[in-house]
Amino acid sequence: xxxxxxxxxxxxxxxxxxxxxxxxxxxxxxxxxxxxxxxxxxxxxxxxxxxxxxxxxxxxxxxxxxxxxxxxxxxxxxxxxxxxxxxxxxxxxxxxxxxxxxxxxxxxxxxxxxxxxxxxxxxxxxxxxxxxxxxxxxxxxxxxxxxxxxxxxxxxxxxxxxxxxxxxxxxxxxxxxxxxxxxxxxxxxxxxxxxxxxxxxxxxxxxxxxxxxxxxxxxxxxxxxxxxxxxxxxxxxxxxxxxxxxxxxxxxxxxxxxxxxxxxxxxxxxxxxxxxxxxxxxxxxxxxxxxxxxxxxxxxxxxxxxxxxxxxxxxxxxxxxxxxxxxxxxxxxxxxxxxxxxxxxxxxxxxxxxxxxxxxxxxxxxxxxxxxxxxxxxxxxxxxxxxxxxxxxxxxxxxxxxxxxxxxxxxxxxxxxxxxxxxxxxxxxxxxxxxxxxxxxxxxxxxxxxxxxxxxxxxxxxxxxxxxxxxxxxxxxxxxxxxxxxxxxxxxxxxxxxx
Numbered sequence: 299x300x301x302x303x304x305x306x307x308x309x310x311x312x313x314x315x316x317x318x319x320x321x322x323x324x325x326x327x328x329x330x331x332x333x334x335x336x337x338x339x340x341x342x343x344x345x346x347x348x349x350x351x352x353x354x355x356x357x358x359x360x361x362x363x364x365x366x367x368x369x370x371x372x373x374x375x376x377x378x379x380x381x382x383x384x385x386x387x388x389x390x391x392x393x394x395x396x397x398x399x400x401x402x403x404x405x406x407x408x409x410x411x412x413x414x415x416x417x418x419x420x421x422x423x424x425x426x427x428x429x430x431x432x433x434x435x436x437x438x439x440x441x442x443x444x445x446x447x448x449x450x451x452x453x454x455x456x457x458x459x460x461x462x463x464x465x466x467x468x469x470x471x472x473x474x475x476x477x478x479x480x481x482x483x484x485x486x487x488x489x490x491x492x493x494x495x496x497x498x499x500x501x502x503x504x505x506x507x508x509x510x511x512x513x514x515x516x517x518x519x520x521x522x523x524x525x526x527x528x529x530x531x532x533x534x535x536x537x538x539x540x541x542x543x544x545x546x547x548x549x550x551x552x553x554x555x556x557x558x559x560x561x562x563x564x565x566x567x568x569x570x571x572x573x574x575x576x577x578x579x580x581x582x583x584x585x586x587x588x589x590x591x592x593x594x595x596x597x598x599x600x601x602x603x604x605x606x607x608x609x610x611x612x613x614x615x616x617x618x619x620x621x622x623x624x625x626x627x628x629x630x631x632x633x634x635x636x637x638x639x640x641x642x643x644x645x646x647x648x649x650x651x652x653x654x655x656x657x658x659x660x661x662x663x664x665x666x667x668x669x670x671x672x673x674x675x676x677x678x679x680x681x682x683x684x685x686x687x688x689x690x691x692x693x694x695x696x697x698x699x700x701x702x703x704x705x706x707x708x709x710x711x712x713x714x715x716x717x718x719x720x721x722x723x724x725x726x727x728x729x730x731x732x733x734x735x736x737x738x739x740x741x742x743x744x745x746x747x748x749x750x751x752x753x754x755x756x757x758x759x760x761x762x763x764x765x766x767x768x769x770x771x772x773x774x775x776x777x778x779x780x781x782x783x784x785x786x787x788x789x790x791x792x793x794x795x796x797x
Contacts, residue, residue, distance in 0.1 A: 483517070
């Protein structure tokens with residue numbers, strides 16, 4: 299069960315500043331350039347000995363074979379007895395799965411073309427309703443890439459709190475709005491309630507046939523037909539594509555509308571380039587693999603419980619939220635593939651924010667607090683705004699300065715003004731934020747998550763932990779069951795006796 303973990307415990311590392319002095323090739327060895335992105339791991343405590351020990355662990359945990367199984371379409375999601383085929387959506391998988399994905403994409407493109415040609419009348423806005431991966435991925439990509447596209451206004455609604463739906467629809471004209479319902483099973487309670495309310499909004503807005511203005515994105519087309527949506531307006535995707543990995547599938551329909559089909563295809567091509575890098579590069583020069591080594595070192599050797607991600611680019615402001623689901627839903631498990639206890643820390647708690655805002659909020663703890671928090675900085679060289687470049691220069695200057703300061707620290711006779719330093723960070727620097735580069739970045743995070751799971755011996759593709767609370771919510775809603783005194787008191791306080 300130990301599978302090579304013991305070797306990591308005995309590897310000594312010095313302070314980061316000393317590692318740079320002792321290793322003349324440190325920067326080149328721990329920097330990877332791929333798909334217009336520079337991955338700099340040199341400000342972490344990875345040493346040649348640690349990388350070798352992790353590579354041995356990866357071999358012991360059969361990472362190369364697991365990687366091959368992922369891309370071959372094997373049933374690596376063992377608890378649900380199916381494959382995990384999100385890579386097939388970008389052309390990297392078994393021939394049959396790739397062909398099927400391409401067929402679904404062709405259907406999606408035809409619908410995009412029909413909307414652009416006026417088949418639904420004049421459409422100026424999209425309300426995309428989903429939750430979890432059905433919302434986080436499209437929301438992140440549209441927010442990052444389509445701000446100035448001038449094609450359609452896209453409002454993504456996930457929260458069942460009607461205030462979210464009200465805020466999204468308040469600025470839109472129902473007469474020129476298309477409703478998109480995204481649900482893998484087409485039974486998700488929050489999504490279906492929001493969908494019914496959105497249909498009512500269309501009807502109250504004078505739309506004579508609200509259901510005729512609906513597009514369904516689902517792996518269960520029969521459920522969408524039962525809901526009342528015509529088969530010609532249902533965009534299926536394979537049930538082997540997990541929700542948090544699904545933006546490449548029909549779930550990416552609002553991305554294709556917002557960017558245009560060429561932009562969506564370029565997003566897929568960028569991800570495919572990272573797929574090839576992950577498949578073909580040796581472990582020691584493989585960006586997702588090295589990133590996972592960093593994750594496992596700080597979580598399992600140094601005991602770090604969290605990892606902070608800061609996007610020094612307003613276009614990437616939703617990245618931390620996107621990663622929270624991807625990483626914690628995938629690696630936040632406590633049992634191995636065979637059902638036995640993992641016996642060591644699994645997912646770190648992912649959190650973060652936007653620079654430079656975060657510098658004036660949480661960075662106090664990062665520099666002088668008592669917690670070890672590996673930090674990840676994500677930035678882009680080229681800005682997109684029309685203001686003076688001085689703004690972007692200050693953004694990047696602050697990003698680079700924070701990493702340098704965390705590592706170097708600064709001593710003072712006044713303890714309150716001392717910075718201990720030796721605090722690790724990774725910097726991910728994009729040439730620009732465009733479809734190809736963003737596609738590669740997201741695929742990098744997917745593969746990093748997969749490697750983490752393989753090193754731990756767990757399944758990255760199920761999420762049974764989200765189900766218990768939903769089951770209890772249904773029980774509370776239907777009534778008739780007894781709960782603990784606290785829960786009963788809350789129910790009575792909110793709904794009254796007999797609720």
